[in-house]
Amino acid sequence: MAMAKSEPGGASSASEQSVSPLDLRRLTQFMAVAEHQNLTQAAAQMFLTQQALSSAMRQLERDLGVVLFDRRGRHLALAPAGKALKDGAGPLLAAARALTAETRRVAAGAAEEFVVAHTPAVTSEEVFTLVGPVRAALPQMSITARQMYPDALHQALIDGTIDVGLRRGATTPDDLAAATISYDPLRIAVRTGHPLAERVQIDLGDIADQTLVVWAPPGVSFYTDFLVSACRRAGFEPTLAVNKTQGTPPVTAVVDNDYVAFVTAPRGTALAGQVQVLDLKDPPLVPVQALWLPHTISAPRTVMLSGTSGNTPPAVSGADP
Numbered sequence: 524m525a526m527a528k529s530e531p532g533g534a535s536s537a538s539e540q541s542v543s544p545l546d547l548r549r550l551t552q553f554m555a556v557a558e559h560q561n562l563t564q565a566a567a568q569m570f571l572t573q574q575a576l577s578s579a580m581r582q583l584e585r586d587l588g589v590v591l592f593d594r595r596g597r598h599l600a601l602a603p604a605g606k607a608l609k610d611g612a613g614p615l616l617a618a619a620r621a622l623t624a625e626t627r628r629v630a631a632g633a634a635e636e637f638v639v640a641h642t643p644a645v646t647s648e649e650v651f652t653l654v655g656p657v658r659a660a661l662p663q664m665s666i667t668a669r670q671m672y673p674d675a676l677h678q679a680l681i682d683g684t685i686d687v688g689l690r691r692g693a694t695t696p697d698d699l700a701a702a703t704i705s706y707d708p709l710r711i712a713v714r715t716g717h718p719l720a721e722r723v724q725i726d727l728g729d730i731a732d733q734t735l736v737v738w739a740p741p742g743v744s745f746y747t748d749f750l751v752s753a754c755r756r757a758g759f760e761p762t763l764a765v766n767k768t769q770g771t772p773p774v775t776a777v778v779d780n781d782y783v784a785f786v787t788a789p790r791g792t793a794l795a796g797q798v799q800v801l802d803l804k805d806p807p808l809v810p811v812q813a814l815w816l817p818h819t820i821s822a823p824r825t826v827m828l829s830g831t832s833g834n835t836p837p838a839v840s841g842a843d844p
Contacts, residue, residue, distance in 0.1 A: 557609045614698045618818035621683045636665045637823040640676045641689040657823045688814040691746040700817045707787040708806040712774045720799040731759035736782040753807040774798045
C-alpha cells in the first residue's frame, strides 16, 4: 500500500514526521480495530459505519506514513508497525484520560486524593509506613489505601481509579512504569504450639521438612517464585500448599494447620497469641515494587517514590515518575 506524501515534491522529512501528533480519537478507533481485527465488530463498538472506520484507519496510516494492517478480506491482521502502535497506544490513551480527569478536577477546585492499592502480600501497616513521606510533605492530602489482587490492581491503574499499586515484585509490565521502593526481611510464621514456635531464631534449612504455605502456585506469582528460589538457595525443594483463605494478613495462613509461612511481620506474637513470628538467620530480602501509569505526573507519588520529601526518586523502569 503506497503512502500519501505530505509534499508534492517528495516525502516529508524524518524530523517533520517525528513531531506529527497522533489524533487520540483516531487512536481509540485503531485500538478497537486492533482488538477485534474485524471492521464490522470494531465499527459497532465505536458506533460508526464500517466505511467511516475503514477511512479513518487509512487516514491514520497516511498520517504515520506506515502500513498498520495486513488486509486479508474482512480480517485485519496487525502488521509489525500496527503491533508497535497497539503496544504503546494503551498507556498513552490511559494517560490522556488521567490528564483530562486531573484538568477537570483542578478547574472544579476539588481536593486531590492519593489512592494507593496493595496486594495482600504487602500489609496495611507496611503501606502506612511507605506513605509516611506523603503525610509529612503534604499534610492536607487525603490518602486512601485499598487491598486488591494483582490482576485487579493492574486494571485499576489502567482505568485511573488508583494512583499507585504496591506489590511484591521486580518485573515491569509492558504498559506500566515501576520502581522498587523498599526491601523487607523475611521471617517465618508458625502457629503457637508448632514444634518451631519456641525458637527465637531459625535457619532457613530448618523448614526443609515443613510444608510451606503460599498464596499462588509457582509460575503464577513472582512472590511465590521468589520464596521457592530462596528455599532452593538454602539447599532444599519446598513442599508447597496454596492458602485457601485469600485476602487476609499473611500471618493468618498458619493459624489452623502445621504449615510454615514466610511473612514480613515483626518478630513476636501475632493474632492475639495464635501465631509466633520467628527471625531467620541471614534473612532473604523481598522487594516492594510501586507501579503507576506512564506519562502521568503526581506530586504525592513523586514524594512517596523519593522516600523523603527532599530526596531524588529512585531509578525506575518504564517511565519517569
